[in-house]
Amino acid sequence: MRLTKEEVKHIALLSRLSLKEEEIEMFQEQLSDILTFVEKLNELDTEGIDPKFQIIPPENVLREDVPGVSFPYEKTFMNAPETDGKHFIVPKVVKK
Protein backbone atom coordinates (compact mmCIF):
# COMPACT_ATOMS: atom_id res chain seq x y z
CA MET A 1 0.00 0.00 0.00
CA ARG A 2 1.64 3.26 -1.13
CA LEU A 3 0.16 6.49 0.05
CA THR A 4 0.35 9.62 -2.08
CA LYS A 5 1.43 12.96 -0.64
CA GLU A 6 -2.14 14.18 -0.98
CA GLU A 7 -3.38 11.24 1.06
CA VAL A 8 -0.83 11.94 3.81
CA LYS A 9 -1.94 15.59 3.90
CA HIS A 10 -5.56 14.46 4.15
CA ILE A 11 -4.82 12.01 6.99
CA ALA A 12 -2.84 14.73 8.77
CA LEU A 13 -5.79 17.12 8.56
CA LEU A 14 -8.19 14.46 9.87
CA SER A 15 -5.67 13.84 12.68
CA ARG A 16 -5.45 17.59 13.36
CA LEU A 17 -1.71 17.70 12.78
CA SER A 18 -0.04 20.37 10.69
CA LEU A 19 2.98 18.87 8.94
CA LYS A 20 5.98 20.49 7.30
CA GLU A 21 6.93 19.49 3.76
CA GLU A 22 9.81 17.25 4.91
CA GLU A 23 7.57 15.61 7.47
CA ILE A 24 5.00 14.80 4.81
CA GLU A 25 7.72 13.00 2.87
CA MET A 26 8.97 11.12 5.94
CA PHE A 27 5.49 10.03 6.98
CA GLN A 28 4.58 9.13 3.39
CA GLU A 29 7.42 6.64 3.49
CA GLN A 30 6.84 5.33 7.02
CA LEU A 31 3.05 5.12 6.92
CA SER A 32 3.24 3.31 3.57
CA ASP A 33 5.70 0.82 5.05
CA ILE A 34 3.47 0.18 8.05
CA LEU A 35 0.36 -0.28 5.89
CA THR A 36 2.28 -2.70 3.67
CA PHE A 37 3.50 -4.52 6.78
CA VAL A 38 -0.03 -5.03 8.16
CA GLU A 39 -1.29 -6.32 4.82
CA LYS A 40 -0.02 -9.70 5.97
CA LEU A 41 -3.37 -10.13 7.72
CA ASN A 42 -4.97 -10.57 4.28
CA GLU A 43 -3.36 -14.02 4.13
CA LEU A 44 -5.98 -15.13 6.64
CA ASP A 45 -9.52 -16.02 5.71
CA THR A 46 -11.66 -14.41 8.40
CA GLU A 47 -15.02 -15.06 6.78
CA GLY A 48 -17.57 -15.89 9.48
CA ILE A 49 -15.23 -15.02 12.37
CA ASP A 50 -16.70 -12.67 14.96
CA PRO A 51 -14.51 -9.67 15.80
CA LYS A 52 -13.25 -9.57 19.40
CA PHE A 53 -13.38 -5.94 20.42
CA GLN A 54 -12.94 -6.67 24.07
CA ILE A 55 -11.84 -9.59 26.21
CA ILE A 56 -14.18 -9.20 29.17
CA PRO A 57 -17.80 -9.85 28.13
CA PRO A 58 -19.64 -6.52 27.94
CA GLU A 59 -21.86 -5.84 30.92
CA ASN A 60 -23.93 -2.86 31.96
CA VAL A 61 -22.28 -1.09 34.85
CA LEU A 62 -24.82 0.88 36.84
CA ARG A 63 -24.60 2.75 40.10
CA GLU A 64 -27.22 3.90 42.54
CA ASP A 65 -28.81 7.17 41.46
CA VAL A 66 -27.55 9.23 44.37
CA PRO A 67 -26.14 12.75 44.16
CA GLY A 68 -22.38 13.02 44.61
CA VAL A 69 -19.75 15.72 44.62
CA SER A 70 -18.55 16.96 41.24
CA PHE A 71 -14.92 17.52 40.40
CA PRO A 72 -14.23 21.05 41.69
CA TYR A 73 -13.71 24.01 39.36
CA GLU A 74 -10.21 24.76 40.56
CA LYS A 75 -9.04 21.25 39.79
CA THR A 76 -10.87 21.08 36.48
CA PHE A 77 -9.24 24.26 35.24
CA MET A 78 -5.86 24.08 36.96
CA ASN A 79 -4.10 22.78 33.84
CA ALA A 80 -5.97 24.77 31.22
CA PRO A 81 -3.80 26.97 28.96
CA GLU A 82 -6.44 29.72 29.00
CA THR A 83 -9.29 29.97 31.50
CA ASP A 84 -11.29 32.44 33.57
CA GLY A 85 -11.68 29.87 36.33
CA LYS A 86 -15.11 28.74 35.16
CA HIS A 87 -14.65 28.26 31.41
CA PHE A 88 -12.03 27.02 28.99
CA ILE A 89 -11.24 29.87 26.64
CA VAL A 90 -10.75 29.05 22.96
CA PRO A 91 -10.33 31.18 19.83
CA LYS A 92 -13.56 32.60 18.53
CA VAL A 93 -15.48 29.94 16.60
CA VAL A 94 -18.50 31.82 15.26
CA LYS A 95 -17.61 34.15 12.40
CA LYS A 96 -19.48 37.38 11.64
Next chain:
Amino acid sequence: MELINKSLKELSELIARKEIKPSEITEEILKRIEETEEKLNAYITVNEKAEEEAKKKDEELTKLSEDEIPVLFGIPMSIKDNINVVGQKMTCASKMLKDFIAPYDATVIKKLREKGAIFIGKNNLDEFAMGSSTETSYFGVTHNPWDLERVPGGSSGGSAAAVAARSAIASLGSDTGGSIRQPCSLCGVVGIKPTYGRVSRYGLTAFASSLDQIGPITKNVEDNAFLLSLISGLDAKDATSAKLPVPDYTKTLDNNIKGLKAGLPKEYFIEGIEPEVKEKIMETVKHLESLGVEIEEISLPHTSYAVETYYIIAPAEASSNLGRFDGVRYTYRAENYTDLVDMYCKTRAEGFGNEVKRRIMIGTYTLSAGYYDAYYLKAQKVRTLIYQDFQKAFEKVDFIVTPVSPTTAFKIGEKTDDPIKMYLSDIFTIALNLAGLPGLSMPCGFDSKGLPVGIQLIGKAFDEETLYAVGYKLEKALNLNNLPQL
Protein backbone atom coordinates in the same frame (compact mmCIF):
# COMPACT_ATOMS: atom_id res chain seq x y z
CA MET B 1 22.66 -0.23 56.57
CA GLU B 2 22.08 -0.86 52.86
CA LEU B 3 18.33 -0.70 52.80
CA ILE B 4 18.07 -0.13 49.05
CA ASN B 5 19.16 -3.69 48.33
CA LYS B 6 16.46 -5.17 50.50
CA SER B 7 13.19 -6.40 49.08
CA LEU B 8 9.93 -4.56 49.58
CA LYS B 9 8.68 -7.41 51.76
CA GLU B 10 11.78 -7.28 54.00
CA LEU B 11 11.50 -3.51 54.41
CA SER B 12 7.81 -3.79 55.21
CA GLU B 13 8.64 -6.30 57.96
CA LEU B 14 11.49 -4.16 59.35
CA ILE B 15 9.13 -1.18 59.61
CA ALA B 16 6.40 -3.31 61.17
CA ARG B 17 8.88 -4.29 63.88
CA LYS B 18 9.95 -0.62 64.13
CA GLU B 19 13.56 -1.62 63.50
CA ILE B 20 13.91 1.06 60.85
CA LYS B 21 12.20 4.37 60.21
CA PRO B 22 10.55 5.49 56.94
CA SER B 23 12.96 8.44 56.67
CA GLU B 24 15.96 6.08 56.68
CA ILE B 25 14.79 4.26 53.54
CA THR B 26 13.65 7.46 51.83
CA GLU B 27 16.98 9.16 52.48
CA GLU B 28 18.89 6.18 51.09
CA ILE B 29 16.72 6.08 47.99
CA LEU B 30 17.06 9.84 47.40
CA LYS B 31 20.82 9.52 47.76
CA ARG B 32 20.84 6.61 45.31
CA ILE B 33 18.77 8.63 42.84
CA GLU B 34 21.30 11.45 43.12
CA GLU B 35 24.19 9.04 42.51
CA THR B 36 22.67 7.27 39.53
CA GLU B 37 20.45 9.75 37.69
CA GLU B 38 23.22 11.44 35.76
CA LYS B 39 23.98 8.09 34.16
CA LEU B 40 20.49 6.63 33.92
CA ASN B 41 17.86 9.36 33.46
CA ALA B 42 15.27 6.96 34.86
CA TYR B 43 13.23 9.73 36.49
CA ILE B 44 11.36 12.67 34.98
CA THR B 45 10.56 14.19 38.36
CA VAL B 46 11.58 13.42 41.91
CA ASN B 47 9.05 14.23 44.63
CA GLU B 48 10.50 17.22 46.51
CA LYS B 49 8.25 16.57 49.47
CA ALA B 50 9.33 12.94 49.90
CA GLU B 51 11.69 13.66 52.76
CA GLU B 52 9.08 15.72 54.59
CA GLU B 53 6.45 12.99 54.07
CA ALA B 54 8.85 10.36 55.39
CA LYS B 55 9.61 12.40 58.52
CA LYS B 56 5.89 12.79 59.17
CA LYS B 57 5.56 9.03 58.85
CA ASP B 58 8.40 8.58 61.38
CA GLU B 59 6.30 10.44 63.92
CA GLU B 60 3.13 8.54 63.05
CA LEU B 61 5.00 5.27 63.43
CA THR B 62 5.80 5.93 67.07
CA LYS B 63 2.07 6.18 67.77
CA LEU B 64 1.04 3.01 65.96
CA SER B 65 0.98 -0.46 67.44
CA GLU B 66 2.48 -3.27 65.36
CA ASP B 67 -0.83 -4.53 63.98
CA GLU B 68 -1.96 -1.03 63.03
CA ILE B 69 0.98 -0.36 60.73
CA PRO B 70 -0.14 -0.49 57.07
CA VAL B 71 1.86 -2.91 54.91
CA LEU B 72 3.56 -0.30 52.75
CA PHE B 73 4.08 2.21 55.53
CA GLY B 74 6.94 4.52 54.58
CA ILE B 75 8.06 2.48 51.56
CA PRO B 76 9.29 4.72 48.73
CA MET B 77 7.91 3.63 45.35
CA SER B 78 8.37 5.15 41.93
CA ILE B 79 5.59 5.40 39.35
CA LYS B 80 5.63 5.42 35.56
CA ASP B 81 4.87 8.96 34.49
CA ASN B 82 1.59 8.13 32.75
CA ILE B 83 -0.18 7.40 36.05
CA ASN B 84 -1.72 10.24 38.08
CA VAL B 85 -0.32 10.97 41.53
CA VAL B 86 -2.17 13.98 42.92
CA GLY B 87 -0.13 17.17 43.09
CA GLN B 88 2.80 15.68 41.17
CA LYS B 89 3.67 16.31 37.54
CA MET B 90 2.33 13.74 35.07
CA THR B 91 4.00 14.32 31.73
CA CYS B 92 3.62 11.05 29.80
CA ALA B 93 7.16 11.97 28.64
CA SER B 94 5.56 14.42 26.21
CA LYS B 95 6.02 18.10 25.52
CA MET B 96 2.20 18.16 25.33
CA LEU B 97 1.96 17.54 29.09
CA LYS B 98 5.32 18.78 30.31
CA ASP B 99 3.69 21.10 32.88
CA PHE B 100 0.62 19.01 33.70
CA ILE B 101 -0.06 18.56 37.42
CA ALA B 102 -2.25 15.57 38.31
CA PRO B 103 -5.49 16.82 39.89
CA TYR B 104 -6.36 13.42 41.40
CA ASP B 105 -4.91 10.02 42.32
CA ALA B 106 -5.24 7.01 40.01
CA THR B 107 -7.07 4.15 41.73
CA VAL B 108 -3.84 2.13 42.03
CA ILE B 109 -2.17 5.13 43.70
CA LYS B 110 -5.10 5.61 46.08
CA LYS B 111 -4.79 1.97 47.09
CA LEU B 112 -1.03 2.16 47.65
CA ARG B 113 -1.37 5.47 49.49
CA GLU B 114 -3.90 3.90 51.87
CA LYS B 115 -1.28 1.26 52.63
CA GLY B 116 1.24 3.97 53.50
CA ALA B 117 3.49 4.12 50.42
CA ILE B 118 5.57 7.22 49.65
CA PHE B 119 5.67 8.23 45.98
CA ILE B 120 9.29 9.12 45.45
CA GLY B 121 9.12 10.17 41.82
CA LYS B 122 7.88 9.63 38.31
CA ASN B 123 9.75 7.38 35.90
CA ASN B 124 10.71 8.04 32.32
CA LEU B 125 8.88 6.24 29.51
CA ASP B 126 8.37 6.34 25.78
CA GLU B 127 6.12 9.26 24.91
CA PHE B 128 2.53 8.27 25.82
CA ALA B 129 3.89 4.73 26.34
CA MET B 130 4.49 4.32 22.61
CA GLY B 131 7.78 2.58 22.02
CA SER B 132 10.03 -0.29 23.00
CA SER B 133 13.16 1.53 24.11
CA THR B 134 12.31 4.71 26.11
CA GLU B 135 13.98 6.64 23.28
CA THR B 136 10.83 8.53 22.24
CA SER B 137 10.66 10.42 25.56
CA TYR B 138 10.66 14.23 25.32
CA PHE B 139 12.91 14.14 28.40
CA GLY B 140 15.69 12.11 26.78
CA VAL B 141 16.54 8.43 26.71
CA THR B 142 16.90 6.27 29.81
CA HIS B 143 20.06 4.17 29.93
CA ASN B 144 20.24 0.50 30.82
CA PRO B 145 21.98 0.04 34.20
CA TRP B 146 23.74 -3.09 32.90
CA ASP B 147 25.32 -1.21 29.99
CA LEU B 148 24.83 2.54 29.73
CA GLU B 149 25.17 2.50 25.92
CA ARG B 150 22.09 0.35 25.67
CA VAL B 151 18.35 0.94 26.00
CA PRO B 152 16.41 -0.23 29.05
CA GLY B 153 13.54 -1.37 26.82
CA GLY B 154 10.19 0.33 26.82
CA SER B 155 7.88 1.82 27.39
CA SER B 156 8.25 1.33 31.18
CA GLY B 157 12.03 1.66 30.74
CA GLY B 158 12.49 4.23 33.51
CA SER B 159 10.62 2.07 36.02
CA ALA B 160 12.57 -1.09 35.14
CA ALA B 161 15.93 0.73 35.12
CA ALA B 162 15.20 2.34 38.50
CA VAL B 163 14.28 -0.95 40.17
CA ALA B 164 17.33 -2.67 38.62
CA ALA B 165 19.64 0.14 39.73
CA ARG B 166 18.09 0.18 43.20
CA SER B 167 16.98 3.79 42.87
CA ALA B 168 13.41 2.60 43.62
CA ILE B 169 12.27 -0.16 45.96
CA ALA B 170 9.54 -1.06 43.48
CA SER B 171 7.60 0.65 40.73
CA LEU B 172 4.37 0.59 38.77
CA GLY B 173 4.41 0.39 34.99
CA SER B 174 1.81 -0.06 32.27
CA ASP B 175 1.74 -2.68 29.54
CA THR B 176 -0.09 -2.28 26.22
CA GLY B 177 2.01 -4.58 24.04
CA GLY B 178 4.82 -5.64 26.34
CA SER B 179 5.72 -2.36 28.01
CA ILE B 180 6.23 -3.90 31.45
CA ARG B 181 7.58 -7.31 30.44
CA GLN B 182 10.11 -6.31 27.77
CA PRO B 183 11.95 -3.63 29.85
CA CYS B 184 11.94 -5.98 32.87
CA SER B 185 13.61 -8.59 30.67
CA LEU B 186 16.18 -6.11 29.36
CA CYS B 187 16.94 -4.79 32.86
CA GLY B 188 16.86 -8.08 34.78
CA VAL B 189 13.89 -7.41 37.07
CA VAL B 190 10.44 -8.93 37.60
CA GLY B 191 7.24 -7.55 36.06
CA ILE B 192 3.73 -8.73 35.37
CA LYS B 193 1.08 -7.76 32.86
CA PRO B 194 -1.99 -8.85 34.83
CA THR B 195 -5.13 -10.25 33.20
CA TYR B 196 -7.10 -7.49 31.49
CA GLY B 197 -9.58 -6.23 34.07
CA ARG B 198 -7.57 -7.37 37.11
CA VAL B 199 -6.35 -3.85 37.87
CA SER B 200 -8.32 -0.63 37.47
CA ARG B 201 -7.07 1.66 34.71
CA TYR B 202 -8.66 4.78 36.23
CA GLY B 203 -5.98 7.47 36.34
CA LEU B 204 -3.72 5.79 33.80
CA THR B 205 -3.44 7.99 30.70
CA ALA B 206 -5.24 5.89 28.11
CA PHE B 207 -3.20 4.72 25.12
CA ALA B 208 -5.07 1.67 23.75
CA SER B 209 -7.89 1.03 26.18
CA SER B 210 -8.67 -2.58 25.24
CA LEU B 211 -5.02 -3.56 25.78
CA ASP B 212 -3.62 -1.35 28.59
CA GLN B 213 -3.02 -2.81 32.06
CA ILE B 214 -1.08 -1.47 35.04
CA GLY B 215 1.31 -3.86 36.77
CA PRO B 216 4.09 -3.94 39.38
CA ILE B 217 7.84 -3.97 38.62
CA THR B 218 9.95 -5.42 41.43
CA LYS B 219 13.26 -6.98 42.41
CA ASN B 220 11.77 -10.42 42.95
CA VAL B 221 8.66 -12.54 42.46
CA GLU B 222 7.43 -12.29 46.06
CA ASP B 223 7.38 -8.48 46.00
CA ASN B 224 5.52 -8.62 42.72
CA ALA B 225 2.85 -10.93 44.09
CA PHE B 226 2.59 -8.73 47.19
CA LEU B 227 2.01 -5.55 45.17
CA LEU B 228 -0.43 -7.08 42.69
CA SER B 229 -2.67 -8.18 45.57
CA LEU B 230 -2.68 -4.59 46.81
CA ILE B 231 -3.56 -2.89 43.52
CA SER B 232 -6.10 -5.37 42.08
CA GLY B 233 -9.86 -5.42 42.21
CA LEU B 234 -13.14 -4.02 41.00
CA ASP B 235 -13.34 -0.25 40.72
CA ALA B 236 -16.53 1.69 40.15
CA LYS B 237 -14.43 4.18 38.15
CA ASP B 238 -13.33 1.58 35.58
CA ALA B 239 -16.22 -0.28 33.98
CA THR B 240 -13.79 -2.84 32.55
CA SER B 241 -12.37 -3.85 35.93
CA ALA B 242 -13.38 -7.39 36.84
CA LYS B 243 -15.98 -8.24 39.44
CA LEU B 244 -13.91 -11.02 40.98
CA PRO B 245 -12.41 -11.53 44.44
CA VAL B 246 -8.75 -10.56 44.79
CA PRO B 247 -6.53 -13.35 46.06
CA ASP B 248 -3.57 -12.74 48.33
CA TYR B 249 -0.95 -13.84 45.84
CA THR B 250 1.74 -14.15 48.50
CA LYS B 251 -0.27 -16.93 50.17
CA THR B 252 -0.09 -19.19 47.14
CA LEU B 253 3.59 -18.74 46.32
CA ASP B 254 4.37 -22.09 47.90
CA ASN B 255 1.70 -23.96 45.99
CA ASN B 256 2.85 -27.30 44.68
CA ILE B 257 3.93 -27.02 41.05
CA LYS B 258 4.88 -30.68 40.58
CA GLY B 259 2.84 -32.23 37.83
CA LEU B 260 1.87 -28.90 36.26
CA LYS B 261 2.00 -28.90 32.48
CA ALA B 262 3.89 -26.15 30.65
CA GLY B 263 3.39 -25.53 26.96
CA LEU B 264 6.32 -24.61 24.76
CA PRO B 265 4.89 -22.95 21.64
CA LYS B 266 6.97 -23.82 18.59
CA GLU B 267 6.09 -20.50 16.91
CA TYR B 268 8.02 -18.58 19.60
CA PHE B 269 11.38 -20.02 18.69
CA ILE B 270 11.64 -18.43 15.31
CA GLU B 271 14.41 -17.13 13.13
CA GLY B 272 15.62 -13.75 14.37
CA ILE B 273 15.75 -14.78 18.01
CA GLU B 274 19.32 -14.47 19.32
CA PRO B 275 20.86 -17.94 19.76
CA GLU B 276 22.00 -17.06 23.28
CA VAL B 277 18.48 -16.03 24.27
CA LYS B 278 17.07 -19.28 22.93
CA GLU B 279 19.78 -21.27 24.70
CA LYS B 280 19.07 -19.59 28.05
CA ILE B 281 15.34 -20.20 27.71
CA MET B 282 15.90 -23.88 26.95
CA GLU B 283 18.22 -24.19 29.97
CA THR B 284 15.50 -22.63 32.12
CA VAL B 285 12.95 -25.05 30.72
CA LYS B 286 15.26 -27.85 31.97
CA HIS B 287 15.16 -26.22 35.41
CA LEU B 288 11.38 -26.25 35.27
CA GLU B 289 11.49 -29.95 34.43
CA SER B 290 13.73 -30.61 37.40
CA LEU B 291 11.12 -28.85 39.55
CA GLY B 292 8.58 -31.42 38.40
CA VAL B 293 6.90 -29.45 35.61
CA GLU B 294 5.98 -31.46 32.53
CA ILE B 295 6.88 -29.81 29.24
CA GLU B 296 4.77 -30.24 26.16
CA GLU B 297 5.27 -28.72 22.73
CA ILE B 298 2.21 -26.76 21.66
CA SER B 299 1.18 -24.65 18.70
CA LEU B 300 -0.19 -21.11 18.65
CA PRO B 301 -0.61 -20.94 14.89
CA HIS B 302 -1.59 -17.27 14.59
CA THR B 303 1.41 -15.95 16.54
CA SER B 304 3.05 -14.50 13.45
CA TYR B 305 0.03 -12.23 12.90
CA ALA B 306 0.05 -10.68 16.38
CA VAL B 307 2.34 -7.71 15.69
CA GLU B 308 0.40 -6.73 12.57
CA THR B 309 -2.91 -7.03 14.43
CA TYR B 310 -1.56 -4.91 17.27
CA TYR B 311 -0.30 -2.21 14.91
CA ILE B 312 -3.84 -1.74 13.62
CA ILE B 313 -5.76 -1.97 16.90
CA ALA B 314 -3.41 0.00 19.19
CA PRO B 315 -3.01 3.04 16.88
CA ALA B 316 -6.75 3.05 16.16
CA GLU B 317 -7.52 3.30 19.86
CA ALA B 318 -4.66 5.75 20.39
CA SER B 319 -5.90 8.08 17.65
CA SER B 320 -9.19 8.27 19.51
CA ASN B 321 -7.76 8.51 23.04
CA LEU B 322 -5.25 11.21 22.12
CA GLY B 323 -7.93 13.32 20.48
CA ARG B 324 -8.36 15.08 23.83
CA PHE B 325 -4.96 16.76 23.52
CA ASP B 326 -6.07 19.76 21.52
CA GLY B 327 -4.73 22.80 23.33
CA VAL B 328 -7.94 23.45 25.27
CA ARG B 329 -7.68 21.57 28.58
CA TYR B 330 -4.24 20.14 29.08
CA THR B 331 -1.44 22.68 29.55
CA TYR B 332 0.17 23.01 26.13
CA ARG B 333 -1.15 25.34 23.45
CA ALA B 334 0.71 26.63 20.39
CA GLU B 335 1.43 30.34 20.51
CA ASN B 336 0.50 31.49 17.03
CA TYR B 337 -2.66 30.36 15.27
CA THR B 338 -5.36 31.82 13.09
CA ASP B 339 -8.50 29.96 14.19
CA LEU B 340 -9.68 26.99 16.25
CA VAL B 341 -8.73 24.24 13.78
CA ASP B 342 -5.37 25.87 13.21
CA MET B 343 -4.85 25.96 16.98
CA TYR B 344 -5.60 22.23 17.22
CA CYS B 345 -3.31 21.37 14.33
CA LYS B 346 -0.37 23.48 15.52
CA THR B 347 -0.72 22.50 19.17
CA ARG B 348 -0.68 18.81 18.26
CA ALA B 349 2.12 19.20 15.71
CA GLU B 350 4.31 20.98 18.27
CA GLY B 351 3.28 18.94 21.31
CA PHE B 352 3.61 15.39 19.98
CA GLY B 353 6.77 13.59 18.90
CA ASN B 354 7.09 11.59 15.70
CA GLU B 355 6.18 8.15 17.05
CA VAL B 356 2.95 9.50 18.51
CA LYS B 357 2.12 11.35 15.27
CA ARG B 358 2.83 8.22 13.26
CA ARG B 359 0.45 6.13 15.35
CA ILE B 360 -2.30 8.77 15.42
CA MET B 361 -2.17 8.98 11.62
CA ILE B 362 -2.19 5.20 11.14
CA GLY B 363 -5.15 4.96 13.49
CA THR B 364 -6.99 7.78 11.77
CA TYR B 365 -6.43 6.11 8.41
CA THR B 366 -7.51 2.60 9.42
CA LEU B 367 -10.66 3.90 11.09
CA SER B 368 -11.60 6.23 8.23
CA ALA B 369 -14.56 5.64 5.94
CA GLY B 370 -13.74 3.08 3.29
CA TYR B 371 -10.85 1.49 5.20
CA TYR B 372 -12.50 0.45 8.47
CA ASP B 373 -13.52 -3.04 7.24
CA ALA B 374 -10.23 -3.75 5.51
CA TYR B 375 -8.04 -2.83 8.46
CA TYR B 376 -9.73 -2.37 11.84
CA LEU B 377 -12.50 -4.96 11.53
CA LYS B 378 -10.10 -7.42 9.92
CA ALA B 379 -7.64 -6.99 12.81
CA GLN B 380 -10.37 -7.55 15.41
CA LYS B 381 -11.28 -10.79 13.64
CA VAL B 382 -7.67 -11.94 13.69
CA ARG B 383 -7.66 -11.03 17.37
CA THR B 384 -10.40 -13.64 17.82
CA LEU B 385 -8.18 -16.26 16.14
CA ILE B 386 -5.25 -15.36 18.42
CA TYR B 387 -7.53 -15.59 21.44
CA GLN B 388 -8.83 -18.98 20.31
CA ASP B 389 -5.25 -20.29 19.90
CA PHE B 390 -4.63 -19.65 23.59
CA GLN B 391 -7.99 -21.11 24.61
CA LYS B 392 -7.14 -24.32 22.79
CA ALA B 393 -3.64 -24.45 24.26
CA PHE B 394 -4.98 -24.04 27.78
CA GLU B 395 -7.18 -27.11 27.34
CA LYS B 396 -3.91 -29.06 27.38
CA VAL B 397 -1.47 -27.07 29.55
CA ASP B 398 -1.53 -25.04 32.78
CA PHE B 399 0.78 -22.29 31.59
CA ILE B 400 2.98 -21.39 28.63
CA VAL B 401 6.71 -20.61 28.53
CA THR B 402 8.29 -18.26 25.99
CA PRO B 403 11.14 -15.77 25.73
CA VAL B 404 10.17 -12.18 26.59
CA SER B 405 12.22 -10.45 23.92
CA PRO B 406 14.03 -11.88 20.88
CA THR B 407 17.22 -10.04 21.90
CA THR B 408 18.91 -8.74 25.01
CA ALA B 409 19.21 -4.95 25.41
CA PHE B 410 20.12 -3.29 22.11
CA LYS B 411 22.22 -0.18 21.56
CA ILE B 412 20.71 3.28 21.86
CA GLY B 413 19.84 4.52 18.35
CA GLU B 414 20.07 1.09 16.77
CA LYS B 415 16.39 0.85 15.79
CA THR B 416 15.12 4.44 15.95
CA ASP B 417 15.05 4.99 12.18
CA ASP B 418 13.10 1.84 11.45
CA PRO B 419 9.68 1.73 13.14
CA ILE B 420 8.93 -1.81 11.98
CA LYS B 421 12.21 -3.18 13.33
CA MET B 422 11.36 -1.51 16.65
CA TYR B 423 7.82 -2.93 16.59
CA LEU B 424 9.25 -6.46 16.30
CA SER B 425 10.91 -6.04 19.73
CA ASP B 426 7.49 -6.86 21.17
CA ILE B 427 6.86 -9.91 19.03
CA PHE B 428 6.64 -12.30 22.02
CA THR B 429 4.62 -10.06 24.32
CA ILE B 430 1.92 -8.55 22.10
CA ALA B 431 -0.33 -11.60 21.64
CA LEU B 432 -1.13 -11.65 25.37
CA ASN B 433 -2.48 -8.12 25.36
CA LEU B 434 -4.69 -9.00 22.40
CA ALA B 435 -5.97 -12.07 24.28
CA GLY B 436 -6.13 -10.26 27.66
CA LEU B 437 -4.02 -12.91 29.41
CA PRO B 438 -1.51 -12.46 32.26
CA GLY B 439 2.24 -12.69 31.61
CA LEU B 440 5.06 -12.74 34.14
CA SER B 441 8.51 -11.61 32.98
CA MET B 442 11.47 -12.62 35.13
CA PRO B 443 15.22 -12.89 34.73
CA CYS B 444 16.54 -16.35 33.85
CA GLY B 445 20.22 -15.70 33.16
CA PHE B 446 22.74 -13.57 31.27
CA ASP B 447 24.19 -13.61 27.76
CA SER B 448 27.93 -13.56 27.07
CA LYS B 449 27.93 -9.72 27.22
CA GLY B 450 26.59 -9.93 30.76
CA LEU B 451 23.15 -8.64 29.74
CA PRO B 452 20.04 -10.09 31.38
CA VAL B 453 17.79 -12.55 29.56
CA GLY B 454 14.13 -12.80 30.58
CA ILE B 455 11.61 -15.61 30.48
CA GLN B 456 7.86 -15.14 30.11
CA LEU B 457 5.28 -17.30 31.86
CA ILE B 458 1.82 -16.92 30.31
CA GLY B 459 -1.25 -17.95 32.31
CA LYS B 460 -4.94 -18.56 31.92
CA ALA B 461 -7.16 -15.54 32.50
CA PHE B 462 -7.11 -14.54 36.20
CA ASP B 463 -4.69 -17.33 37.07
CA GLU B 464 -1.79 -15.15 38.23
CA GLU B 465 -1.37 -17.56 41.17
CA THR B 466 0.12 -20.29 38.99
CA LEU B 467 2.57 -17.87 37.37
CA TYR B 468 3.77 -16.59 40.73
CA ALA B 469 4.04 -20.08 42.23
CA VAL B 470 6.13 -21.29 39.28
CA GLY B 471 8.16 -18.06 39.16
CA TYR B 472 8.88 -18.20 42.88
CA LYS B 473 10.31 -21.72 42.72
CA LEU B 474 12.19 -20.99 39.52
CA GLU B 475 13.76 -17.87 41.01
CA LYS B 476 15.04 -19.92 43.96
CA ALA B 477 16.36 -22.66 41.67
CA LEU B 478 18.19 -20.18 39.42
CA ASN B 479 19.54 -18.08 42.31
CA LEU B 480 20.80 -15.27 40.05
CA ASN B 481 22.69 -12.26 41.21
CA ASN B 482 20.74 -9.59 39.39
CA LEU B 483 22.49 -6.50 40.67
CA PRO B 484 24.13 -4.35 38.00
CA GLN B 485 27.43 -2.62 38.82
CA LEU B 486 26.86 1.08 38.49
